[in-house]
Amino acid sequence: MVLFELEAARDRIDAGDIFFARHNLRRVHVVERLLIEQIDVLETISPQDFLAFRSQLAPASGFQSVQFREIEFLSGLKEPKYLARIEATPDEVARLHRRLEEPSLEDAFRRLLERRGSPSLIEVFRDRERQGDLFDLCEALLDHDEAFAHWRARHVLMVERQIGGKTGTGGSSGAEYLRTTLGKRFYPELWDVRSQL
Numbered sequence: 001m002v003l004f005e006l007e008a009a010r011d012r013i014d015a016g017d018i019f020f021a022r023h024n025l026r027r028v029h030v031v032e033r034l035l036i037e038q039i040d041v042l043e044t045i046s047p048q049d050f051l052a053f054r055s056q057l058a059p060a061s062g063f064q065s066v067q068f069r070e071i072e073f074l075s076g077l078k079e080p081k082y083l084a085r086i087e088a089t090p091d092e093v094a095r096l097h098r099r100l101e102e103p104s105l106e107d108a109f110r111r112l113l114e115r116r117g118s119p120s121l122i123e124v125f126r127d128r129e130r131q132g133d134l135f136d137l138c139e140a141l142l143d144h145d146e147a148f149a150h151w152r153a154r155h156v157l158m159v160e161r162q163i164g165g166k167t168g169t170g171g172s173s174g175a176e177y178l179r180t181t182l183g184k185r186f187y188p189e190l191w192d193v194r195s196q197l
């Protein structure tokens with residue numbers, strides 16, 4: 001659902017329809033909040049009880065999630081190195097390649113700014129009278145970015161709580177690897193502009 005709505009938001013931005021793009025992004029944000037909240041339920045499992053079935057999960061891992069990478073790529077965070085890491089069917093690999101090649105949400109946003117006379121983000125933020133729709137879109141994109149960062153932080157805490165410093169079933173160093181992903185952002189400029197206000 002997140003992928004579908006992100007794709008729709010990108011296409012709406014390309015069509016200059018900011019109102020509907022925000023409508024799509026609102027749904028993305030609601031789903032993301034559910035994904036964050038469901039972690040509470042998993043944390044009601046004690047670490048001993050989780051260990052009792054963990055070995056049966058291996059070698060399954062979040063690393064196998066093709067859609068997670070698709071969301072990252074479509075949002076604008078394109079890291080091709082993950083293609084080498086993922087165990088996917090030829091069909092899924094083709095999907096990931098397509099996501100790498102196709103315009104991301106960030107590309108669509110950049111093109112929209114160009115069509116609107118290339119204002120800088122600081123200009124958009126300081127001129128809400130005339131650029132209110134662009135400002136609202138910036139904030140909707142930031143909601144998505146922040147929710148994703150929030151999920152990463154929530155997930156790594158759950159991992160530390162359940163398996164401490166053990167390695168992951170997908171072969172990574174576990175929480176140590178996951179902590180290296182916490183600083184990832186889809187739209188760093190939207191975070192930076194805050195320092196300039």
Ligand code: HEM
Nearest residue numbers: 061062063065068159162163168169170171172174175181
């Ligand atoms: C107690 C439950 C969980 C544990 C202990 C856990 C552990 C881990 C670990 C150690 C990794 C690093 C990769 C590896 O070596 O396997 C990872 C990655 C990942 N997990 Fe989980 N996980 C849990 C639940 C979940 C849930 C519920 C989801 C999704 C709904 C999820 C989605 C992911 C994703 C998408 C990644 C890749 C993240 C990235 O590369 O940035 N995990 N998980």
